[in-house]
Amino acid sequence: MKTENIVHIDKVSKKFGTTTAIEQLSLDIKHGEFVTFLGPSGCGKSTTLRILGGFEIPDTGKIILEGKDVTKYPPEKRQVNMVFQDYALFPHMTVSENISFALVLKGLNKNTIIKRQNEIMTFLQIQEYGNRYPNQLSGGQRQRVALARALAPNPALLLLDEPLGALDAKLRTQVQRELKSIQRKTNKTFLFVTHDQEEALTMSDRIIVMHNGRVEQDGSPEDLYYRPSNRFVAEFIGETNFLSGKVISLNNSIVGFDWYGYKIFGASNWGIPKKGSNITAALRLENLILSKVSPKTTNKVQGRILNKTFQGSRLLIEILIENTDEILLRAFIDNKTAQEIGSGIIWLGWHTESMAILND
Amino acid sequence: MPEYKVGLENITTKDAYLNSRPIWGRIINFYFYKIFLNFITFSPRRQFLILAAFPIVWLLTQHLGPMLQMLRVSLLEAYPVAEGTPHSFTIDNYIRFFGDYIFWMPFFRTLIFATIFTVCTLVLTYPVAYYLARHVSRKNQMLMLLILLIPFWVGEIVRTYAIMIFLGNTGAVNLVLKWFGLIERPIPFMYTGFSMGVGIVYLTALYMLLPLYSALEKLPKSYTEVAADLGAGAWVRFRKITLPLTLEGISSGCILVFLISTGFYATPVLLGGPSTTVFAETIAGFFHYAGDEWPTGAAFAVIMFLTALIITFLFYRLMKVLRKGDT
Amino acid sequence: MVSRNRIILSCTYWAFVLYIFIPLILMIVMGFKDSKFIGFPIKSWTFDWYISIFSDYEIIYSFGYSILIAIFSTLISVIIGTWIAVLLEGRKFWGWSPVFGLMILPALVPGIISAIAFRIYARWLGIEPGMGAIIWAHAVHNVPFVTIVVMARLSTLPKSQIEAARDLGADPLLTFIRITLPYLIPAILGASIFCLLLSFDDFVRSFFLGDYNATLPVLIFAMLRSGMSPEINAIATIALILTAAIGIWAERFTRKTNKDNKI
Numbered sequence: 001m002k003t004e005n006i007v008h009i010d011k012v013s014k015k016f017g018t019t020t021a022i023e024q025l026s027l028d029i030k031h032g033e034f035v036t037f038l039g040p041s042g043c044g045k046s047t048t049l050r051i052l053g054g055f056e057i058p059d060t061g062k063i064i065l066e067g068k069d070v071t072k073y074p075p076e077k078r079q080v081n082m083v084f085q086d087y088a089l090f091p092h093m094t095v096s097e098n099i100s101f102a103l104v105l106k107g108l109n110k111n112t113i114i115k116r117q118n119e120i121m122t123f124l125q126i127q128e129y130g131n132r133y134p135n136q137l138s139g140g141q142r143q144r145v146a147l148a149r150a151l152a153p154n155p156a157l158l159l160l161d162e163p164l165g166a167l168d169a170k171l172r173t174q175v176q177r178e179l180k181s182i183q184r185k186t187n188k189t190f191l192f193v194t195h196d197q198e199e200a201l202t203m204s205d206r207i208i209v210m211h212n213g214r215v216e217q218d219g220s221p222e223d224l225y226y227r228p229s230n231r232f233v234a235e236f237i238g239e240t241n242f243l244s245g246k247v248i249s250l251n252n253s254i255v256g257f258d259w260y261g262y263k264i265f266g267a268s269n270w271g272i273p274k275k276g277s278n279i280t281a282a283l284r285l286e287n288l289i290l291s292k293v294s295p296k297t298t299n300k301v302q303g304r305i306l307n308k309t310f311q312g313s314r315l316l317i318e319i320l321i322e323n324t325d326e327i328l329l330r331a332f333i334d335n336k337t338a339q340e341i342g343s344g345i346i347w348l349g350w351h352t353e354s355m356a357i358l359n360d
Numbered sequence: 361m362p363e364y365k366v367g368l369e370n371i372t373t374k375d376a377y378l379n380s381r382p383i384w385g386r387i388i389n390f391y392f393y394k395i396f397l398n399f400i401t402f403s404p405r406r407q408f409l410i411l412a413a414f415p416i417v418w419l420l421t422q423h424l425g426p427m428l429q430m431l432r433v434s435l436l437e438a439y440p441v442a443e444g445t446p447h448s449f450t451i452d453n454y455i456r457f458f459g460d461y462i463f464w465m466p467f468f469r470t471l472i473f474a475t476i477f478t479v480c481t482l483v484l485t486y487p488v489a490y491y492l493a494r495h496v497s498r499k500n501q502m503l504m505l506l507i508l509l510i511p512f513w514v515g516e517i518v519r520t521y522a523i524m525i526f527l528g529n530t531g532a533v534n535l536v537l538k539w540f541g542l543i544e545r546p547i548p549f550m551y552t553g554f555s556m557g558v559g560i561v562y563l564t565a566l567y568m569l570l571p572l573y574s575a576l577e578k579l580p581k582s583y584t585e586v587a588a589d590l591g592a593g594a595w596v597r598f599r600k601i602t603l604p605l606t607l608e609g610i611s612s613g614c615i616l617v618f619l620i621s622t623g624f625y626a627t628p629v630l631l632g633g634p635s636t637t638v639f640a641e642t643i644a645g646f647f648h649y650a651g652d653e654w655p656t657g658a659a660f661a662v663i664m665f666l667t668a669l670i671i672t673f674l675f676y677r678l679m680k681v682l683r684k685g686d687t
Numbered sequence: 688m689v690s691r692n693r694i695i696l697s698c699t700y701w702a703f704v705l706y707i708f709i710p711l712i713l714m715i716v717m718g719f720k721d722s723k724f725i726g727f728p729i730k731s732w733t734f735d736w737y738i739s740i741f742s743d744y745e746i747i748y749s750f751g752y753s754i755l756i757a758i759f760s761t762l763i764s765v766i767i768g769t770w771i772a773v774l775l776e777g778r779k780f781w782g783w784s785p786v787f788g789l790m791i792l793p794a795l796v797p798g799i800i801s802a803i804a805f806r807i808y809a810r811w812l813g814i815e816p817g818m819g820a821i822i823w824a825h826a827v828h829n830v831p832f833v834t835i836v837v838m839a840r841l842s843t844l845p846k847s848q849i850e851a852a853r854d855l856g857a858d859p860l861l862t863f864i865r866i867t868l869p870y871l872i873p874a875i876l877g878a879s880i881f882c883l884l885l886s887f888d889d890f891v892r893s894f895f896l897g898d899y900n901a902t903l904p905v906l907i908f909a910m911l912r913s914g915m916s917p918e919i920n921a922i923a924t925i926a927l928i929l930t931a932a933i934g935i936w937a938e939r940f941t942r943k944t945n946k947d948n949k950i
Contacts, residue, residue, distance in 0.1 A: 055850055075853040088851035092869045102855035104385045113382070119365045153856065154366070178361070185364040388861060397858055407859065408780070415771045419789040422827045426808035427792070430800075433807050488703045491696035504700070506938060511707050513934030515888025517904040518923040521911060522710035525717055525920075530726025532713050562710070565703075594692060623797025626890045626908055640799040647803055647895065658807060661800045668797060 006031045006156060006189050007052065012061030014047055021047040023213040025061070029157075029191070034183050036192045036200040039210035040236070045193045048210070049159050052191065053082045066156055076105075081150035082159040086166065087142050089134035095145050096121070096130040102153040116152060124148045124182075139167050143175060151186065160192045164199065176202050197237045201225065209233050226284065227269045230360045234282040241283040241329050243355075247275050255279065255357045260324040264299050266355035273357065280358045287354035288331035290317070290341050295349030303329065305343050319348060434658035453659035463642060463660070470639040471667065473553065474621045477560045478568075481617050482610065484561065485569045490602075493576035505573065512566040520627045523559040524550065551633030559631040560621050567620060568613040575609025576602075604683070611679035615672045622668050639664055711927065718920030725915045736921040746906065746922060753903040756818060756893075757886035760825035764882050765875060767826070768833025773867070775834070776841040794831035801828060802895040809896060820896040825886040832885065833878040840874035841867070873941050880937035884930055 007029040014022045022044040029035055037045035050056045052063060054075035063071045070078055081102070089098055096117055103113045121127040124144045134142060143163060150158055160179075164172050180203045183190045194200055200207050201221045209216040209224065209232070217224055217233045228234035231242070243264060249256035250272055256265045257279060266281040273279050289295050303319035306328065314332045321327045322345070329348065333341075387393055400410050433439055437448040457463050488508075492501055511519065526532050527549040534546040549555050579602065587597045625640040632638065643664065646657030717725050721733040740746050771790055775783065793801065805824040806816075814820045844867065852862040890904040897905055903926060910919050 053850075053854060055853075074858075075850065076856045076858055080854075082851070082854050084847045084851055086845060086847055088845065088847035090848065090851070090866060101852070101857075104382045105388055105856035105861070107381060107385045107389045110380050110382060123362050123364050125362070149855070181361060182364075185361065384861065384865065388858070397860055401859055411774055412780075415767070415774050416786070418767055418830075419771070419786060423789045423792050423830075426801075426804035426827075427796070429808045429811050430804040484703065487696055487699040491700045495693050495696055502942075506935070507704065508707060509938065510931050510935060511711055513884055513888075513930045514711070514927045515890065515904055515930065517888075517890050517907050517911075518714075518926055519710070521907065521915075521919060521923055522714040524911075524915065525713050525725055526710035528726055528915075530724075532709060532727075535727045562706070565707070619795060619797050623799050623801070623891075625799045625802070626894070626904075630908070630911055640797075643799055643803060644895075647806060654807065657803060661803050665796065665800050 004030060006066060007191075008062075008064035009048075009052075010062040010064065012048075012051060012058045012063065014044075014051060014056060014058050020213050022051070022058070025213070025215065027208070027215070027218075029189060031189055032187050034180065034190045034192065034203060034205045036194060036204040036207045037210055038194060038197060038200040038207050038236075039216075041195060043210040044213040045195075045210045046161060049082070049161055049191060049193050052157070053080055053159050054078050079156040080159060081153060081155040081157075082161060083143075083146045083150050083163045085162045087134075087146035087163070089142060089145055089149070091134055094131050094133055095126065095137070098134070098145060099149050099152050101149065106153060120148045120152050123185075124151075140171050140175060143167065147179075147182070151188075155188070157189050157191065160190060162194055164194070164196075172199075173202075179203060201237070209236065211236075223269075226354065227267075227356045228282055228358065229270050229356075230358050231280060231282075234356070234358060239285045239330070239332075241285065241288075242280050243283060244278060244280045247273050247277055247279055250275060254352060255281075257281070260321070260327065262299075262301050264355070265352045266357045267353050268357035268359075270357075270359045273359075280360070281355050282358055283329075283350060283355045285316070285330050286314075286332040287350050288329065288333075289349045290319075290331060290333055290337060291347050291349070292341055294347050297349035298352045299355070300347055300349040301329075302345060303348055304345055305341075308338065319346070321348075430658045431662055433655055434662050436655045439652065439654045453655045454663065456656055457660060457663055466637045466639045466642045467660075467664065467667075469636070470622055470664070471671070473556070473560075473636075473638065474618050477557055477564070477621050478614050478617045480557065481561050481564055481568045482572075482614060485565055485613075486572060486610075489569055489572035489576055493573055493579075494581070501577075508569065509566065516563060516624075517626055519563055520559055520630050523555070523562055523631060527555050527558060550631070551636075553632070553636050556628055556632045556636055559627050560624060563624070563627065564617045564620050567616040571609040571613040571616070572606065573609075575606040579605050607679055607683045611676060615676065618672060618675075619668055622664065714920055715924045715927070718917055718924050720917060723916065725917065725920070736917040740918055740921050740925075743918075745901075749901050749903045749906040752818070752900055753887050753893075756821050756825060756902060757883045760822045760829065760886045761879050761882040763822070763826035764829040764833050765879050768830045768878065769837050769871065769875060771830065772834045772837035772841055773863075776838045790834055791831045793828045798891040802891045805892060806895045815898070816896050817898040817900070821893050821902065824892040824896050825882075825889060828889075828892060829882040829885055832881055833875075836878040836881070837871055837874050840871055844870050877937055877941040880933060884934060887926075887930065 005028045007027070009025055009027040009029075012022055012025045013020070025044075025048065037048060039045045047056060051058050052065075054070070054073055054077075057072065061071070062069055065078065065080065090101070093101070099120060100113050100117050103116055108116075118127065121130065124147060126141065126144050126148060129137060129141060129145070134145065137145065143166075146163065164175055164179075167175060176199060179190075183203075192200075192203065201224075204221055206219065207221055207224050208218045211232050217229045219227075224233060224237055228237065228240075234240045234242070243259050245257040245259040245264065247255055247257050248263070253268050253272065254265055255268050255273060256263055258264075264281070289297060294300060301321055303321045305317060306320045307318040309316040311332075314334055315338050317331045317333055317338070319329050319331065321329060331348070381389075401407050434453055435449045435451065437450045437452070438445075441447055457467070492504055496504055528534070529546040529548060529550070531549075533549065534543070537543045538546070549558075583601050583605070584597050587601050592600065623640065624638070625644055628636065628638045628641060639660070643657050643660045646653040646660070716729070718736055719732045719734070720729045721731040721735070722729075775787060775790065796804070802824075805820075805827070809816070809820045809823070814823065848866055848870070849862055852866045853859070857865060888904060889902075890908060893902040893905050894908070901909060903922070907919055907922060910916065
């Protein structure tokens with residue numbers, strides 16, 4: 001009996017003392033999705049995960065898991081398993097004892113347990129560590145054991161609470177790729193919590209950006225990156241120029257606004273603002289096209305190069321825009337373009353679609 | 361990466377669950393275990409009450425009970441209470457204390473001795489703790505501390521006896537003094553306040569050393585280095601930085617040693633003399649007999665306990681004020 | 688200047704070591720002296736005193752009696768002390784501080800007062816002086832030491848360990864048995880050794896709550912009141928070596944397991 005939505009969160013709120021962790025959160029999660037909760041610390045992402053795991057009981061609202069209301073269920077009665085931030089491997093048990101912990105408690109017999117244990121250990125390539133204790137493993141191996149332990153009882157939903165935080169940067173990118181492929185192969189629903197935007201962008205099918213207990217934006221990584229719906233999301237993910245001005249023309253979702261005498265067009269993906277209202281638009285640094293001659297884009301302005309910072313594969317350029325009160329735009333360009341444009345006065349252009357009108 | 365097998369989904373046959381399950385799997389599915397578990401985890405409130413009930417009863421009856429019973433007996437007019445007669449309460453037992461100097465002399469002697477011994481222990485162990493915490497490498501610290509701990513595993517009586525031999529007329533101290541030609545005839549150390557002091561300091565040094573050591577060890581070395589950088593001399597550094605920041609360790613060490621040294625019975629009996637009778641001996645005296653003197657003994661014990669508590673409480677407050685004043 | 692301070696301080700340390708050890712060493716040495724008279728000079732050596740105590744029924748008996756009392760009282764203290772620690776650690780409830788205060792009380796009451804309070808209470812409860820009364824008094828007196836040690840260990844148990852066990856299907860009781868308890872074992876063992884030694888060494892409670900059967904410290908005390916003798920040295924030396932050896936072993940054991948259990 002599989003409904004398409006594996007999890008349905010219905011208007012859940014949670015307070016700790018006087019601080020609100022989650023406010024009126026409603027979400028649907030589909031089967032087989034890799035969903036990431038992204039946000040700064042204290043935004044409510046971990047609390048959401050802990051409510052799903054059963055470690056916190058929400059003050060109001062409901063959690064529906066596979067069509068069943070599990071709001072008041074303790075963790076041991078839920079078909080949900082969690083990979084903890086510190087892995088929480090049991091130090092007094094060997095790797096195979098750790099992995100079979102849940103299987104034993106399911107009441108399975110010894111043969112079945114050993115079979116399943118071997119399956120999962122082979123799948124995660126940790127079969128040779130079966131008799132070791134957690135303190136004899138490296139960080140990456142522990143992470144795999146934690147994953148194996150959580151996957152062993154075949155949960156409907158796997159929760160991952162910043163499980164890569166303890167790994168060093170190099171190992172991390174490798175594990176990110178692995179985790180994604182594990183998710184594809186197992187076809188399980190992964191709910192992943194992180195504060196690292198890059199991690200979220202690399203792995204997820206869907207990202208939910210949270211801030212102060214609310215969902216700021218919910219969408220695919222591309223949506224979030226190129227079409228942020230508000231200033232918080234635009235600032236939190238990637239590097240952004242913000243342009244503010246008064247709306248002067250409207251044409252379906254294309255919004256034209258006045259920016260220091262330039263007429264600028266951007267795309268709105270959340271609705272249409274009022275004519276004459278003040279709006280802000282977000283423009284990614286790498287979406288700016290720089291050239292010596294006037295570009296063929298809808299939006300174009302002239303500016304003077306103020307500063308170049310070498311960043312390896314690219315350059316960060318700061319440009320003082322002509323005819324404004326010392327407004328700066330920043331742009332990423334590659335080293336070749338940098339040589340072509342040289343210095344002095346240059347043109348900046350960008351397409352309508354690459355500029356998102358924000359709703360705040 | 362190998363293929364993922366969807367585990368457990370094809371296990372539907374009953375025997376997969378029933379044949380030779382590991383012990384924990386059997387327990388958790390055991391009928392009576394389930395009933396028991398449902399009973400204790402019915403609600404968080406019940407779970408807490410079941411966890412708390414026994415400890416609370418134990419603490420009230422076993423930890424508080426003896427103290428309350430002692431207080432009650434101290435107020436009884438006659439003990440044991442004869443059958444059929446009503447319990448009559450009186451404060452005569454307390455008044456008796458003030459009536460005779462053979463009672464309050466040992467009492468004040470105990471307080472004065474305990475204070476002196478506490479100060480002596482502090483002065484003696486502070487440099488030792490300081491040396492261990494500040495001048496010894498991390499690796500050696502534990503070993504050198506452990507060396508000091510060894511004798512403290514040995515009981516009160518055995519160590520008291522060791523001190524008797526140490527200070528005796530033909531003991532080590534007199535031998536060494538004689539050997540250096542400082543004395544001709546042995547000094548009678550034993551059965552004086554001095555021998556009692558040496559013994560009690562010997563017994564309580566650990567309780568001072570450990571709090572001092574942990575306080576000093578927590579104190580970052582950089583503090584005194586900064587002060588030295590700013591031109592503070594050794595004495596000023598100690599007086600202005602080390603001492604104020606270890607007051608907490610000093611106060612807990614002193615409270616422990618004071619309370620413990622007021623309670624010694626065997627050591628004063630063995631090391632002290634007739635002129636150094638402490639209050640513990642006075643109190644014990646009432647309990648050597650069948651019982652009619654018990655109320656007085658209990659009253660005296662209450663007096664002593666309350667006084668010790670008040671003194672340590674005042675001392676604690678004083679240290680708190682000093683700590684605030686300095687930081 | 689600094690090095691001079693250092694030398695002075697190191698001298699105080701070694702002087703302190705001497706102060707701690709010389710009396711004990713002297714006591715051991717005197718146990719091998721071939722004379723009834725304790726003190727210098729020593730002219731010849733002997734093992735006679737050791738031989739004589741091993742043939743003394745009373746001494747052997749009191750030795751076993753003390754060990755028996757220590758074992759039983761430790762068992763009680765450890766169970767109750769651990770239980771109280773589990774109740775108190777990491778939990779906030781109305782009345783926490785009074786409960787903690789009550790828990791620590793027996794450790795703070797000066798020896799003599801504790802002994803007579805137990806004596807009075809035992810009589811009120813109808814417990815006759817003797818083995819039972821001593822076991823009970825030692826058990827109550829040692830509970831705070833167990834609780835403090837176990838609480839300290841419990842506070843270092845990561846919350847995620849408990850949550851992981853629950854997550855994987857263990858109920859609260861099973862989680863306690865399979866996760867919390869194994870984690871506490873080093874602390875419980877350390878506390879047990881400490882309790883065994885406290886009970887074995889205790890004089891004042893055994894003295895006031897005992898009957899004509901003497902525990903070892905009480906026996907030594909009684910012998911000392913009638914004068915020093917090399918036999919006492921021999922008994923004390925055996926007790927010393929036994930307790931110190933157990934103490935050192937326990938110290939090393941807890942240190943080692945603490946290190947092993949870190950992840």
